[in-house]
Amino acid sequence: MLGVTCAGLALCAALVFGSTDRVALRTAEANIDFLLTQLRDTIEANANLGLQLADVRVVQDLIERAKAADPQVVAVEVFSPEGISLFNTDRGSIGEAISGLWRTAVRYRVENERWRVEEFGNIVVGQAIRNDFGEPIGNLAITVSGAARADMARGVLTGLAWQAAWVAPAALLAVLAVLLVLFGLSSRPLTRLTERLAGEAAPLPDGAATAAYLADADRVRLSVERAVTDFDRAAVEVLKVDESDDRDAA
């Protein structure tokens, strides 16, 4: 029972931590969501003029302005369907291939064409950029700092640990106390039965169950006493057989 209670408390703590962490992640994603949609719409509007994505030079300005507007944004990148960086707020990375983690995420992107990875403690959210014919012509990825989320996670863990320091012992003590009381109450008839069988005392019945058990114990004791008496008497009679034979002989 104490193990189940411990497991339950651990589960509850995990649920609270997981829930707060998830809501922090979703809040961060929701914040990126608007920025991502705005940027993508603008880039698609430019690309739909008939230019190749790599030739839409205004994209570099757009992503740099987006990064500058939000201190939480660590990087913004536009890369080709082949995974080659076309525009990047880190200009030195233009022309480089994206990481394998990003490739996997893009390949297994789910609803709304969004994909998400967590990398080096930061959150990267991406979305496909499509032309007028619905063909993917590239991807837009925004990296947001995970520092605030990490700080919050540490704070929640600390808070949970302090709370658990008194909640867990109190919970275990409560369950233990109830268990001991229950055990004592439920075993009382059997304890009385044992005492009566052992003949150690003559306890008074303190309940219907105890009374029934004591009656049973009395029947057992009666049977035992009768048997012992019978065997003792028989032993005496058997030994007397020899004595009576001697008397007859005399």
Place this chain on the structure above:
Amino acid sequence: MTVTQPDHASVRSPAAIIGVVVAIVVGLSAWFLLDAGLRRSAPALEEATRTGAATVGQAVAGQFSHALQLGIPLDKLPGIEPYLHRIADSSPQVQGLAIIDAAGKTVAATAEGVTGESFPIAGDGTSATLVVAGESPLIDQAVRQVRIALTIAAVLCGAVAGGILGGFFAFNLAPAHARLLGDMERVASGDFTPQAHDEDRGPIYAASRALARSIDRVKAARRNLVEAVATIRAIDFDGSLGRRVDAILKPIDSRYAFADDRDGLDVAAPRGSGAVWRVAVLLCVYAAAFPYVANFAIDRESAVVPTAWLPVMPLLAELGAALAGALAGRSRAGHSSALLALAGLLLAAALGGTYWCRTYDVFVMLRAAAGVCAGFIVAALLVHRPVEQSRRGLAVLLIFAALFAAPLVSGLYAEAIGRRSGFMMLGIAALLIAPFVAYGEARTDRTPPRPTIAAATLPDILLALATAPAAAMVLVVLPAGIGFDNYLLGSGAAALLALAALIAPALPPLGCGAALLIGAAALHDPLGNAVASTLVACAALGLGGGAAVKSCVGEARHPWFSIGCAAALGLALTGATSEAGLTLALAVTIVALLVAAGQFLGRRPAEPAAA
């Protein structure tokens, strides 16, 4: 007159009390923990929400400023309100938006009286203000969801605690209690053959010992008599004394009975139900992965497996592997506790290893490994270890462990730590229970029965058919359906199915078929609400399957094989109907009709009394 019999109410009440107490204690503790978590996280979350709302405000204000710079006055801009509504609807951190001109007049708003942070709109000599009312529906929704999850966790803990205590009473204490009272009855009637039972503990053990000591007094008196008789017979040269002694002994011999004349307390061979508990614990951990498997599989790509079979293949491979493992487990290899421990460790590795698994093929192999290990352990425990439980009692315990407790635990943990970490958690749990599973109780020396190849009977077939839809629902439909992005809902639905199976009475085939038909109808979504319809379908399919288990498992020749076939059939139906573009409801309807037809193929009345 007979001795008192064990009181079932007195057995159930402590289980119910402890269940309620644990649920309340865990619930209260959860409330305190949630309070601490929210106190620490709320400021950061609210700040993040404010930042998000500000980003939206700046961007929208920028758009309107751009329009003003182009010389378009705000009151001439078409579709401002729909635009603001669209922004508010697509931005979870924004509750409402309003544009107020320089004179303080509201130009457009998503609602009356929008208040909040202001963002200036300026251009072409005109100015206005965009007001953004921020909100945190994400936080509210998350708190609501975690409250539900914590309530379920508390109730689950109470159910498991009560179930463990109830099971302990039912499987261990009640038999020992009944044995003690039976022994007392025998002693009261002059039969002194009862022996102390060494596996009993606590007050029953003490009472059993006290009874044994009473018997010892009689044995001592009898020993005195035997010695006296031996003395007389030693000097009985003509047999005359013996005849007189026999006359004295005759009434006593007929009145009392003894097992033998050994001194001291005799100890009966242990009769245990430990293997049942070990199987239940193992299945609870093993089956806790079921809500993740199909869910995990459909997120992986395979070059060879068609999309319709993606969630099914790992489970089919696992099932085949479990059968192979079970065959190995029932052989002599199942005797070895070391092999059992090794299988437990491999199971832990297969479960925990999924944390690092990225590809479909590796995932199938990991599931097959988990299946072979679980099959080996379960067969080894049930065949080579003492099991005193009836098939039906065992089936009920296993339904509770594998289909009720397991999905709820895994659903809650997936909510808390995610699917991949959930696999890791299960691996750790399997690692922790491996020693208990392997070395929990001595094995029996009995030779396991040889595998029979007798033809399946009607109960076998009914069992396989009636439980197949429930298997399909638990293994594929829920994890890949409503449980895909809401583990708690999927797991709750699986637990509802199990609950229906547990409370289902034993029904004849017609009743089982009717329940399955209701389930098939519910799969058509007659309520117009996918979640509600799925829950109704789960309850009906659980009822049909549970009723079939209770009425057939005792009479079937190969009950466990039939249940394995049910899982295979359920998986095959799911894959085949999906591949063919048909609905699973159609397949379930056919199965239901086949089950109902069983009523007329062979009369096999249900056992309402045993229900």
